[in-house]
Amino acid sequence: MKPMPVIDPGTQPYWDALKDNRLTLKHCKACNTPHFYPRELCPLCYSDDLDWIDAAGGGVIYSYTVAHRAAGPAFAEDVPYTIAIIELDEGPRLMSRIVNPDAGLRIGVRVQVQFEAAAEGLVLPVFEIVTG
Ligand code: ZN
Numbered sequence: 001m002k003p004m005p006v007i008d009p010g011t012q013p014y015w016d017a018l019k020d021n022r023l024t025l026k027h028c029k030a031c032n033t034p035h036f037y038p039r040e041l042c043p044l045c046y047s048d049d050l051d052w053i054d055a056a057g058g059g060v061i062y063s064y065t066v067a068h069r070a071a072g073p074a075f076a077e078d079v080p081y082t083i084a085i086i087e088l089d090e091g092p093r094l095m096s097r098i099v100n101p102d103a104g105l106r107i108g109v110r111v112q113v114q115f116e117a118a119a120e121g122l123v124l125p126v127f128e129i130v131t132g
Contacts, residue, residue: 002074004122011038013052018123021115025092027053036092057113059088059127064098064105086111086127096127103129 007015017024025034030047034055041048064084070076082098082105098105099114111127118124 002119004119010040014038015122017052017054018115018125019121021123023055023057023113023125024052025055025088025090026050034090034092036088036094053090055088055090055113057088058130059086059111061085061098061105061107061109061111061127061129062087062093063107066101066105084111084127094125096125099126099128100131101129103131105129 005011005015014024024038025036026038026042027034027050028042028045028047029049029051031042031045033042033044034053035043040050042050062085064082066080066082067075068080070079075081082101084096084098085093086096087093098111099116110130112130113125114128116124116126
């Protein structure tokens with residue numbers, strides 16, 4: 001069984017939004033900047049005046065690696081898999097998996113979020129290379 005994320009009151013809205021096929025970011029109202037992962041204080045100005053915004057879900061691959069050796073027994077059936085740092089159009093970067101690496105995997109290529117039911121009650125954001 002794969003490890004599950006630790007969901008606390010501060011990140012519950014993020015996980016709940018994923019179940020509605022929405023990728024959300026914490027947004028600082030003091031300096032008007034979104035960030036990821038969700039935090040209680042803005043990592044840029046330390047304000048606690050934050051709200052949630054919906055990300056459009058588009059971005060580019062900032063970096064990636066292809067795992068040929070599983071990160072543990074729970075991932076053995078998944079190799080090879082592609083892990084990437086996605087730079088969202090809103091600015092923040094997050095780590096995720098590329099679901100169609102054969103479609104032209106390279107740094108800078110456009111990707112779009114997809115929502116994957118990973119386990120009971122858990123939806124994860126994964127990314128698809130935009131083609132055509
Ligand atoms: Zn701020």
